[in-house]
Amino acid sequence: MPTKKLVTSYEQDLKLFPDMWHKVGLIAALAFLLVFPMVASAKWVTIANLTATSIVGAIGLMILTGFAGQISLGHAAFLAVGAYTVAVLGNEFQVPWWLGMPLAGMAAALVGLAIGPFALRLRGLYLAIVTIGLLFLVAHVLHSFGDITGGVSGIAVPMYTGLGDATFDAPWEFGDYEIPFEKKLYLVYVTIAVGAALVSKNIQRSDLGRAMIAVRDHDLAAAVLGVNPARTKIIAFALSSFFAGVAGAMFAYQQQYITIEPPFDLNMSVQYIAMIVLGGIGTTFGAVAGAIGFTVISPLAESVGRHIPFLSENLTSAQQSTVLFAVVVCLFLIYEPLGLLGFWLRIKRYFSAWPFKY
Amino acid sequence: MLSVQDISLSFSGVKALDGVSIEAESGDLLAVIGPNGAGKTSLFNCISGVYQPQKGDVRLEGDSLLQYSAHDIASKGVARMFQNLALFDQMTVLDNMLLGSHHLYKTPWWKNLMFGKAARREEIEHRERIEDIIDFLHLEQYRKMPVGILPYGILKRVELGRALAMQPKLLLLDEPAAGLNSEETEDMARYILDIKEELGITQILIEHELHMVLDLADHIAVLDFGKRIAFGSPDEIRKDPAVIEAYLGGEEE
Numbered sequence: 001m002p003t004k005k006l007v008t009s010y011e012q013d014l015k016l017f018p019d020m021w022h023k024v025g026l027i028a029a030l031a032f033l034l035v036f037p038m039v040a041s042a043k044w045v046t047i048a049n050l051t052a053t054s055i056v057g058a059i060g061l062m063i064l065t066g067f068a069g070q071i072s073l074g075h076a077a078f079l080a081v082g083a084y085t086v087a088v089l090g091n092e093f094q095v096p097w098w099l100g101m102p103l104a105g106m107a108a109a110l111v112g113l114a115i116g117p118f119a120l121r122l123r124g125l126y127l128a129i130v131t132i133g134l135l136f137l138v139a140h141v142l143h144s145f146g147d148i149t150g151g152v153s154g155i156a157v158p159m160y161t162g163l164g165d166a167t168f169d170a171p172w173e174f175g176d177y178e179i180p181f182e183k184k185l186y187l188v189y190v191t192i193a194v195g196a197a198l199v200s201k202n203i204q205r206s207d208l209g210r211a212m213i214a215v216r217d218h219d220l221a222a223a224v225l226g227v228n229p230a231r232t233k234i235i236a237f238a239l240s241s242f243f244a245g246v247a248g249a250m251f252a253y254q255q256q257y258i259t260i261e262p263p264f265d266l267n268m269s270v271q272y273i274a275m276i277v278l279g280g281i282g283t284t285f286g287a288v289a290g291a292i293g294f295t296v297i298s299p300l301a302e303s304v305g306r307h308i309p310f311l312s313e314n315l316t317s318a319q320q321s322t323v324l325f326a327v328v329v330c331l332f333l334i335y336e337p338l339g340l341l342g343f344w345l346r347i348k349r350y351f352s353a354w355p356f357k358y
Numbered sequence: 359m360l361s362v363q364d365i366s367l368s369f370s371g372v373k374a375l376d377g378v379s380i381e382a383e384s385g386d387l388l389a390v391i392g393p394n395g396a397g398k399t400s401l402f403n404c405i406s407g408v409y410q411p412q413k414g415d416v417r418l419e420g421d422s423l424l425q426y427s428a429h430d431i432a433s434k435g436v437a438r439m440f441q442n443l444a445l446f447d448q449m450t451v452l453d454n455m456l457l458g459s460h461h462l463y464k465t466p467w468w469k470n471l472m473f474g475k476a477a478r479r480e481e482i483e484h485r486e487r488i489e490d491i492i493d494f495l496h497l498e499q500y501r502k503m504p505v506g507i508l509p510y511g512i513l514k515r516v517e518l519g520r521a522l523a524m525q526p527k528l529l530l531l532d533e534p535a536a537g538l539n540s541e542e543t544e545d546m547a548r549y550i551l552d553i554k555e556e557l558g559i560t561q562i563l564i565e566h567e568l569h570m571v572l573d574l575a576d577h578i579a580v581l582d583f584g585k586r587i588a589f590g591s592p593d594e595i596r597k598d599p600a601v602i603e604a605y606l607g608g609e610e611e
Contacts (some may be wrong), residue, residue, distance in 0.1 A: 010482045010489075014473075035540065199471050206470035206477060210457045214446055221444035224406050226432030226461030235467055282448070 016201065019029060033190055037183045045182045046254075047299055053250040054291035058275045059200045060243030062287035066276055067209055068236035069216025074131030075272045077138040078108040078241040080264035087157045088148055096162030101192075101249045109238045109244025111138070116234040126218060135260035135266060142260045154259035157252045169256070178289025189250055193288075196243060198283040203239070212236055213282070278332060280341025289340040297325055359384040360405070365414030367400055371405050375411065376584040382528075382562060382577075387554050389563045392581035393604065398442055398564045401581070402530050405562075406438045407431040418528065437526030439517050441533050441564075444475045447506035451497060451516050452488065455504055456521030459484045467505040484523075485586055491519045495549065511542040518549060522557075529553065529561045535570060543567060550574060572596065581606070595602035 006020045017023050037045050061075050082104035088105060089095035115134055119127055142149045149155055159168040172179040203209045211232045213321075214222035221230045252258050271294065279290020298321040306312050306321030315323065336342040360382040367375040382388045390398050403409040405416055407428035416423045423431050437458070445454055458611040462484065465477045492498055495515050499526045500508055505516060514534060521529055534550065535543040547570050553559050565571050571578065571592075577596045579590040588595055595601055 010485045011478070013485075014478055014481060025370050119540035140444075202471055205482070207456070207463045207465070208467050208470040210449065210453055211460055212456055213449060214460075216442055217446045217448070218406065220428075221446075223428035223455075224369060224408065224432060224438050224440075224444075225457055225520070226429050227457070228427075228429045255511065 004322065005074065014205070017114040018258070030192065033194075037186050042180070042182055043299075045186050047295065049182060049185050049189050049250075049254050052186075052193040053247050053254065054272075054275060054295045055193040055288050056196045056243055056250060057247035057272055058287040058291040059196045059284065060240045060247060061210075062276050062284065063203060063243065064202065064236050064240035066282045067203065067216065067288065068233055069211040069212075070233060070236065071128045072131040072240075073128050073266065073269045073273070074134040075240075075244055076264045076266070077131075077135040078244030079113060079248035079251060079268065080138050080142065080260065081108040081241075082109050083151055083157075083252035083258050083264070084120045084142055084248075085156075085245065086249040087155045087251050089251075090160060091257075092148065093281065094160050094165075096160045097168055097253060098162070098247075101246055102172035104241040104249035105245040108248065109242040112237040112241025112244075113234065116237040120230050120233055121238060132266065135264075135269065139260050139264065149260075152259070154257055154334075156257050159256075162320055168253075185254060189254075192250065197284055197288055200287065204284055208235070208299040211344075241304030241348075274329060278329060278339050280339030283341055284350070285344060286339055286341045289344070293340060294325075297321070297328065301325065315331045359386070359419060360562070361404065361417045362401070363415045363417065365401075365404055365411040365416065367397075367404055367409055367411045373584045375404065375442060377414070378581065378584070378586045380562075380579045380586070380589070382560055384560055385554065385558050387550070387561045387563065387574060387576050389565060389578045390581060391568070391571055391578060393563065396581040396585075398581055400584075401534060402438065402532055402562075402564065404532060405431075408435055410502075416510060432524060435527035436530065437516075437521040437524040437528070438511075438530040439521050439534055441536065443510075443513050443517055445505045445517055445520070448504055450502050450504055451492075451500045451508070451519075452485075452502060454485060454516060455488045455520050455523045456481075458520040459487070459525070462525060464488070464604075478488070478550040485566060488519075489522055490521050494522075494552070495519045510533055511538055514538060514542070514546065515549070518546075522553070522559075526559060529559050530565045533564055533566065535565060535567050543570065547574060566593035 007013055012018060017026050036048065040048070057075070057079060060078070061072065064070050064072055084098040085104040085107040086097070088095045089100050097102070104286070120132060122130055143151055160166070161168050169181040170182065171181060172184060203212070211227045214225065214227050215232045223229055275290035275294045276287055277290070278293055279288065280286030301321035301324040302317045305317060305324060311320050311323060334341060336347070362378065362380045364377050365375055366373070366377055377403060378397070380388065380390070390401060392398055401408050401411065402413045405423065407423065407426060410424065418434060418436065421434070423434065423436070426434065446457070449457070463480060465480050469477050492501060493520065497512070497515060497519060500512060500516070505513065508516070518534065531550070535546050538546060550561065550563065551574060554561060563571065563575065575592055578590065578592055579586055580595060580598070580601045587600045587604055588598045590598070
């Protein structure tokens with residue numbers, strides 16, 4: 001009896017869900033995503049929305065840092081560009097959200113393209129420094145156009161639907177059943193996050209992803225193989241900042257009122273790097289798992305931290321979650337440098353070898 | 359086919375290459391030998407666009423390669439195997455070889471984001487071609503393994519396969535048999551002859567294993583301290599006093 005379906009064509013090798021178990025997993029995941037908002041409380045639906053936002057942002061950083069190997073500490077700058085694009089477009093021109101989101105992505109991608117040529121000449125730490133510079137530059141520009149961005153006092157983000165003055169935060173009503181704002185957002189955000197993960201997976205398994213990984217691992221060899229390193233890096237920058245811009249727009253629409261820093265500061269950039277490291281560098285799975293792990297860990301820490309004797313007496317709940325998160329990251333770096341991906345691979349290996357040990 | 363005309367390359371004072379010329383006819387198997395530091399790999403670097411020679415010209419089928427950057431030279435049909443492997447460890451054997459056909463992909467990059475029918479069809483076309491190379495080099499059992507876990511002898515073959523996947527007109531082999539045991543060296547020699555006879559690809563071979571060079575090559579160029587000291591058929595080289603002096607330390611073999 002074959003233990004798994006035999007691959008009989010090259011077409012089959014390209015499938016994302018090649019056999020029955022993958023399909024079962026897919027259906028189970030979709031069912032979970034559908035059932036989740038029906039049973040979860042408003043707080044956890046909001047956390048899920050933040051998670052979806054983080055997934056899109058982390059995928060953006062994964063394309064740039066994980067696939068193409070360009071370290072960026074300026075990821076928050078691209079999110080800021082996206083967030084302020086939808087805020088300004090909404091306030092000034094009543095642009096609906098479904099148009100605002102792609103426009104936010106494109107605006108951020110343009111900024112990414114603009115700094116791409118500088119990034120080509122730099123690598124490693126030098127690039128990291130320049131991208132920090134970008135972060136301060138974007139914050140400065142947003143501050144200095146205070147009359148349209150609201151400056152330090154921030155700006156409201158209206159989410160127009162495109163039907164006259166109607167906004168998205170009014171609940172949908174079906175008779176006596178009502179879908180509130182956060183659940184409406186959930187439907188939109190989960191769709192975007194799944195789409196982003198699919199695009200990232202497609203990059204990873206196609207010629208484009210191979211070229212990026214080649215540039216990451218050995219750019220001289222990549223060039224001799226016919227990969228244009230400059231072009232590949234610029235594509236990675238543009239795609240990465242597009243996703244970051246969309247994530248920024250998602251963040252802005254959910255918060256409904258945004259300021260420049262916090263949240264769009266160095267801390268946010270570092271958080272995104274922590275996500276992709278926690279998930280496992282270089283894979284789409286890593287970006288998604290890292291974003292989920294990172295976003296879910298703080299509310300979990302809040303509920304766990306209360307029961308840890310020393311922590312609960314001396315620290316606020318925010319500090320508790322920071323400490324617990326730091327411990328988790330340290331443990332990961334020591335025991336599982338591949339991140340959550342390493343866990344996943346081990347589980348997969350266990351089941352494919354079962355009932356044998358290896 | 360390939361003509362390297364009087365090239366000189368120096369690194370602030372050190373003359374790596376000094377007026378070196380070599381010619382290779384289509385279908386030729388040209389060997390370049392010489393002691394360590396003679397400039398053999400520098401010569402390859404000049405041909406594949408990694409270095410720019412300060413003087414002279416490199417022409418492939420009459421077209422000067424110096425105006426192109428490394429990745430354009432690759433798409434002109436120059437493939438290369440590195441002396442110390444330059445494979446991508448985390449990719450599978452298959453992905454490494456597919457990367458070799460990167461310059462043959464016609465799908466615009468943004469179509470890969472959706473990876474739709476057209477992109478898939480092209481991927482499968484290249485896969486079919488790669489499978490022929492895998493078959494030719496007997497790599498079937500390693501196809502889906504990440505390169506990082508494979509033994510050295512196999513890696514050399516994978517790298518040869520990746521170079522072949524580029525559909526080259528000119529193949530530069532930088533010590534393909536270095537670090538291989540005698541059985542693997544024999545296999546490698548067999549593959550090089552097969553590439554010459556079945557595929558008709560022009561090859562330039564750098565090798566220290568003199569038996570292999572003398573048996574395989576149509577012509578041999580000998581470099582020493584950046585200068586070409588001899589050029590000719592294996593029989594002529596074997597008898598050339600300058601070569602014996604430089605390469606074999608003054609002793610008859």
